[in-house]
Amino acid sequence: MNFKNKNSLLKLTSLSLSILTAFSATALVGCSQTDAKAALQKAKDLYEKGNIEEAEYQLVLYLQDFPSDIEANILLGDWYSTDGNDKSLVYYRKAAKYTEYDENSLNYNTTSTLLSANVQSFTVKPAAKYTKSMTVSFSSNLFQVDKDSENGKIYKTDEQLDESDCKTTKWFSVNNSQKNISVYGKINCALWQFKNKDGENTYYEDDADFNSYSSIRYTNKAYSTAEIPEDAVSARLTYYDPSKEDTINVDEGVYIEYGSFIQGYSNSSTQTFTIPDLSNDDYVEYKDGKWTLYSNGTQTALEFDKISDNSFYMSVAGDLIGELDYTTSEAAENKVDKSKKYGISYKADSTRFACKRTDDAVNMNFNYKIDDEWANTGANDFDNAYPWCEMKRCNVSVKDNKKTVTYEGDSNYKEDGSNGNVMVEIPKFYTKRTVKDGYENISISGEKYDGYQVDPAFIGSDGKEADHIYVGAYFGSINEGDKILSVSQTYPEVKMLYKNTLSAAEKNGKGYSELDYVTYSALQKLFMIETGNINSSSVFSGVTADYYFYEDENKSAFAIVDAEKSNTIILGANTFTSRLAEGDSISIFSDWEEYKNTSEYQREIESITRDSSKNIIVTFSGDPVDIKTGKTAISNIPIKNGKTDGIDYCTGITDRGNGKSPFKYRGIENLYGSVMTILSNANFTKQEFNYSTADGSTYTLNADIPFQKEGFSDIDNINRKYAIKSMAYDSDNPLVMLPSKLGNGASALTSYGDYWLQYSSSKSATTRYIAIGGANDNFQLAGLFHMRAMIDADSNDTKELNYIGSRIMYR
Template identity: 65%
Template sequence: MNFKKKKTHLLIISLLLAAVTVFQITALSGCAQTDSKELLQKAKELYDNGNVEEAEYQLSLYIQDYPTDVEANILLGDWYTADNNDKALMYYRKAAKYIEYAENSLNYNNSSVTLNGGIESFTIKPAAKYTKSMKVTFSGNMFRIDKDSDTGKINKAELQLDDSKCKTTKWFAVNASEKTISAYGNMNCAVWQFMDDDGNIDFYDDESDFNSYNSIRVSNKAYSYAEIPEDAVSARLTYYDPSVKNTNTKLNNGVFAEYGSFIQGYTSVNSQTLEIPDLSGDEYIEYKNGKWTLYSGDKKTDLKLGTIPKTSLYVSVSGELVGELEYTCAKKSETKADKSKEYGISYKSGTTDFSCRRIGDAVNMSFNYKIDDTWANNGSNDFDNAYPWCEMKRCNIKITNGKKIIVYENEKGYKNDGSNGNVMVEIPKFYTKRTVEDGYESIMISGTMHEGYQLDPAFIGTDGSELEHIYVAAYPSAIDEKSGLLTSSSESFPAIKLLYKDTQEKVTGNGKGYTELDLVTYSALQKLFLIETGNINSSSIFSGDTANFYFYADSDKSGYATNTEKNTNTIILKLNTLTERLAVGDSITIFSGWSEYKNTAEYHREIESLSENENEIMITFTGNPIDIEAGKTAISNIPLKCGKTDSIEYCTGINQRGDGKSSFKYRGMENLYGSVMTVLSGASFSQEQFTYTTADGTSYTVYAEIPVQTSGFSGIENLNKNLCIKSMIYDSENPLVMLPSELGNGASSTSAYGDFWMQFSKETSATARYLAVGGANDNFGLAGIFHMRAFIDADATDNTNSGYIGSRIMFR
């Protein structure tokens, strides 16, 4: 009891002390407030009495206590102006900082904005007394940043560049609301600086390799991206370092910036900067109906500032004293799935660039995808409202009593696991046009026929009729252990080491309408991907499952066990540049070599845990325990188990797991490239002539010069310099067929198509060489949607050397 009474007394005393303290603080702050208000009044009286210097001093003291008082800042600016004091501009800027602005405006606090449509009107007026040296810049989603660059390199957060011979861009305006920005082009390094309005600098040193011929790893990049600090208003980039050797860099080709974390199609690379006449008082400038007018009292003056580009997506303002810029935009069309619209891309033939210009109804459209459950860039994906992309959807297809039964995703009974039929993606019919004119290639897609278009041959049925839909497997094929057929389902391991005849026999057994993926359908998928992403270098969008360890019996025994152990789920390996690619979650096999491997459960395992020291790596794996023998038992990655992207609710996305170690899906189709190569049905070379068939059995021969190329993956520099695809053939009789016409000559894993080409058939060779596409899971940056190898001998019976040849089924 005594303790409780004592505690009560202490509580009362504490409350009393707290009350006294609060009273003192309130009294003092009230006193300070009174004193500050008195400073303002005193300053005005001093000024009225002619004591200017003391008045300015008293008012500056007041502003220290009340920095957000706009009128006081303007007043002191006026006094300093009358006194010819350079401090005037500083106080007008302070006033501009704290003015309340209209939501749809550019101003001191919001110097760059993203437009949501074409500008209809634009008004520029002073915010704090007047404007000085204002510039307004309009740009598309890509703009050049390296013109008139400075010499020297960014030195952390220092304003002064170092005295090296590096190249650094001038400061350029950035829109912090976009959150990320990418730089792309002829660059071999990337050091970023970002500056806010108060001159504070943040920096980011991207230590990746850029455009290097010495590497095809996904850490060798064609572009750099950085997060924009939330208060940043400008940025600059060191993009060229002469000490970095053997890079694909030509300074006169330009470096460009694009908002977002990846490079996609652009509408215009031009930017237009307007120098705005200084304004004061009630003067303002208005842009309307394509004309600029200066209003000063009753006087109107036409200004020749130029028309705002209709393709503008961003507008920014800079200057010594920025005013307020209010604007209105035309609303974007809300029309969805208009089949008559024409979406396309255009790019220079034989260029080493890979970003394409969006044309037709694709102008100012943007692509986006999910990284797990988060959008990669701001906003959504405009192609979700464009046909045919908006009508692509997953479904189950089951053949029962000779009849096709389709259940769509989100309908009752739909399953990803194959228990309700193969998991497919429905693709609606579309028309296509591909032209090469005046050195530029263009590809167009529409839901209706237009001049120069043709029905995409993927939609020709077995009887020659037009099909309203076709269906492509959502997953690489796995062998169903009950039926022995190639099927499409989640939670399965992609089949590898397949012979050409395997894919034909093990697919058609699914029922009438099923075939192995064919050239015309794969070509249709390529064009859908290119137009949506606006990028011909697919691996720069999704690196996919491409940076894994592929076992081979090298003299260093890189992939062999160093431990001998009975009945275990642990293998210990030497730690080296090959085994360091292994990671938790990887799909692996444990065997004595590829001649032993089978597409059965005993060879399908995943890494559960992994630990390393300086010399060794210890791996625990799933499945039944086995015997491990040092120097004889080996490990290899195999293609990632299907369904890794099922957790991503959106139709296009990638797992956030690491460069080259992640499954991705495009419009519901998982790992279209990388992971496992897909053999195509009915597409082959014989004596350097390429032939393909459509579903109705019609055969076509392409008459074009296509390189013979038999070199493999040895010699990375040679591979990267000379064996990547630079340009595609154009056969007027088969305009939609895209096969290489030129290799190397500036093309590499980080430029042009970025993909590898192999073709074994020579004039003297009568052996048909069938085409496999997409690259394998150890092909790094060379595995993309245009990775193609014409090397499969259809008559071969030995599958020990067929590597990662796999399958993807389709249905018509």
């Protein structure tokens, strides 16, 4: 379309604008349809007579009262266009806004959509007489945006960047059918601008720290998330500021992903096609992978690429958006097919943590609940994928060596222990893991293929394959008979000695045991493939930012005011006491060593307030106690079981803030964080890793696993040196994932994001057993792969076991 330029531009003075407003208020408001038609015709007559300015003025007045008149908006747009006035686009857009569109259509009102199947064909045509600079974009759920970046920094809503050496992306299309958008990779700042379909900018600054070595707290982030404005069609962001020092050297690229967390992707590209300007009956057709322009009775082939079958999203943008009517292939039926394979692939020695989805997992979406709302747009596709779709909560009761299973939803199902332990049933599956050409590849299927093996978790004590195994939904608590239970509304047992833990789990009956290594390894792979992410704490923070009295050398949480028989303790304000929050599980004592797993020591914070001196006033549950200044202390303890019971979906998190949020994964509460869990049937001796399956078969890993003794006293040091970078691979034991490299760019925010400790020298003959998951004060270094080979089964020293607990299983 060509806009003609003339010198006669309509200029309204402030006086004429005032007259216009007054006229509108008196002359047209409430007028009859006959009067409205007469006013419209008057404007047309004036225009025919050459009284252009008066005609435009009359039509503006008319449209103030009848803004949805499409014909009148187009007419005024035409007049302004002929007159060379840029306001023409305003009225063409208004006409496009009020146009009626087909359901399967992208247009001025609906500029984006999430695709449920591949696009087969579409046509693009004007909605309001013309299109101008219209683009059509297709993207996966992840695409790179830092190529050809510009120098300069975004300042609020200004279009012009400043003249700094910061790096800012060019404008890229966004899909406003999604709630949120995230950026990760080589970033150390995040200043967002969004542009709407009328060319107006909005601004958002994420003032967190990004990719800094100096902290493992949740104020230091690996990615930035922004809310997408409802009418946004494009965005850009400033992502790198050279003045910020000590930034982790992330391997490659800056990537955009839709949603509030980073998950697996199918490809990392976006396609944007610029449509030729169309007018009247012109249109562009896409069919059978080919693009054709139809204009003035002629056909012209457009040299555009075929649209990728891995496209997740489709969107339109431009100065004047037309209508795009589309058809998609028939969506695949959501039914369980055990023969499908679901996999991930990722660079084995990289700081990146998002994985490429492979096999039948391509274009699948993961989602979860935050309290009672979905975290992202779209369903969790793994609800129809085996084995995830058949993981379900249940009660398991064993009497006279006979198992009874009662599933959640049954009237007899209970979470209080009255009908047996609360467990999660996991169906048998087959697993394959390879490391090839520098990439980790992991895949799961319900059927056995070449290179796949039955996951060792399903090898029973008789050597046969079990159809199901069961994992405790909650951390272990101990009843009066010294039996470890998995029951809601109980406090996790801590200070647990290795041998006692194993025997207490077995007291539940034949088939019960403490969670073993091969089962935990299976859970790791289920989590990674479903989320498409190897850095679990970037998905769920868990309960990992609590205050732990024992590790605070200054003992910052002592009482500062005496009180007799009280349920209130007053504390000084500091970085440690600031971690306490309403609902926390806590203990009141004089020394952590006196803590016992009894109700006397197990309490919850009922409220937190501050006095006029900013001191922290904590009110807690339980019997009142005498509070002594400088002697009575408070500490978080592992959070009470059942905090996620109110979430009405199998996977979700309570929205209490980063590092203070219990979560559940497929019904298993707090798979990591809050309590470090003892694993059975695995150990290190002289730096060799040994593990066994339930039938007693024992295996030794042929790989060098790093050992070190650095604890959490120097956070900056361990964040640089002891986070997991890559995993060892033994072709004889391919499913075993233990660290082969630490540091080298890995941190709490990159790679696996977890801490590794093998607490022995290479010459030590002492057998060391394993605890996993990270404690409640380990922040972002606590996650799915946080492992410590440090437990001496022959030691009665509970000092190093203060935060060690249990989770039972049944096979």
